[in-house]
Amino acid sequence: MDWGSRWGNRGTAAASIAAGLRFDSISRSFDEKEVLSDIAFSIEPGEVVSLLGQSGSGKTTLLRIAAGIERQSRGSVLINNREVAADGVFVPPEKRSVGLMFQDYALFPHLSILKNVMFGLTDLPAQASEIEARAALRRVGLEDRANSFPHMLSGGQQQRVALARAFAPRPSILLMDEPFSGLDNRLRDRVRDETLAVLREIGATCMIVTHDPEEALRMSDRIVLLKDGRIVQYARPEELYFQPANYWAARFFSDLNEVDGVVEGGKVRSPIGIFDCEGFQDQQAVRVCVREQGVILHEAITDGYVSALAARVKRRMFLGEVDLYEVSIKGVEHPFIVRSRMGKTFSPGENIGVSFRKKDMLMFAKED
Numbered sequence: 001m002d003w004g005s006r007w008g009n010r011g012t013a014a015a016s017i018a019a020g021l022r023f024d025s026i027s028r029s030f031d032e033k034e035v036l037s038d039i040a041f042s043i044e045p046g047e048v049v050s051l052l053g054q055s056g057s058g059k060t061t062l063l064r065i066a067a068g069i070e071r072q073s074r075g076s077v078l079i080n081n082r083e084v085a086a087d088g089v090f091v092p093p094e095k096r097s098v099g100l101m102f103q104d105y106a107l108f109p110h111l112s113i114l115k116n117v118m119f120g121l122t123d124l125p126a127q128a129s130e131i132e133a134r135a136a137l138r139r140v141g142l143e144d145r146a147n148s149f150p151h152m153l154s155g156g157q158q159q160r161v162a163l164a165r166a167f168a169p170r171p172s173i174l175l176m177d178e179p180f181s182g183l184d185n186r187l188r189d190r191v192r193d194e195t196l197a198v199l200r201e202i203g204a205t206c207m208i209v210t211h212d213p214e215e216a217l218r219m220s221d222r223i224v225l226l227k228d229g230r231i232v233q234y235a236r237p238e239e240l241y242f243q244p245a246n247y248w249a250a251r252f253f254s255d256l257n258e259v260d261g262v263v264e265g266g267k268v269r270s271p272i273g274i275f276d277c278e279g280f281q282d283q284q285a286v287r288v289c290v291r292e293q294g295v296i297l298h299e300a301i302t303d304g305y306v307s308a309l310a311a312r313v314k315r316r317m318f319l320g321e322v323d324l325y326e327v328s329i330k331g332v333e334h335p336f337i338v339r340s341r342m343g344k345t346f347s348p349g350e351n352i353g354v355s356f357r358k359k360d361m362l363m364f365a366k367e368d
Contacts, residue, residue, distance in 0.1 A: 007141040007194045013201040014135065018045035019080045019172035021066065021205055026075035028061055035061050036229045048199055048206045050216035053226035059209040063175050066207065067100045068093035099171035103178040105162035107150040113161050114146035120169045136164035139198065156187045163195060167202050176208045192219060213253045217241065225249055247287060247364040256289040257336040268363060271331045272309060277363055285366035294360020295338040297346060298353035308353030313346045329354060
């Protein structure tokens, strides 16, 4: 456990005046390779938005362009409808009222924790700067470490110092680059929750870079899903999860069981059943996808579920909160993987029934 892991009282962080942030047709190239292509979206004042994608998707580049530490090749960045980066226009980072939290925290090793947090408070007299810095440290539960140096703190504590330094100047926009990637899993959940509480208190507009879908779902008002420098989908977490724009987006958020199907008369016919569908042409080939947690296991196909299919358990793995099963379904070429929390356990070789939860079923054109 992180020594001194108790955070400060919620509701005590000083509020910022949030600003809107907009990207208009942002592109960025390095050595003739386009890293970002025609990026356009806006963030409302006070929103928490995640930039989500795999390594190399352009997330950090876009964050650095917003901060003003990198310039776009084309397009413009606007804060409260005022251009801060455009053709012939460039407002330096220190004039944008933007706070930046780096992935490696970027604390100054030769400065005390207090001096690190005071670093961005240059517009205040020394005494007022110290008061604000101590208040920020108090909010993250580290005022008693003010005279320590970064190497004396754990990774979780360094993350909290970096957060305090970022919000102490009360920025209108806070930009965070993979802020939790260096933390172990147990600590990460707690720090994420506490960080989100701080973000809601200060009220600043926030853009967070992450490669973790669960993290984006937990923290965001909206999510920008990027792939190869382009926006795949920009939506609220529920919409991204339940209504993904395409097959790639669906697989980014969930492991899927898949079978082939064909549309006939407004329905998809597949080895696991016949299902209603919309938006497909007759005789079109589709993928029928079921999330692992959307497969329901029954003691038998006659167990009160008329739609259950005959199946057999091939393997069971205990994962603590869930059981992970590999099951063979009659008429289906490949085994299905199932995550089950139902409490009832099944043994390898046991004959069972399976059915599917409608909200965990997705269908895509085969060519997608």
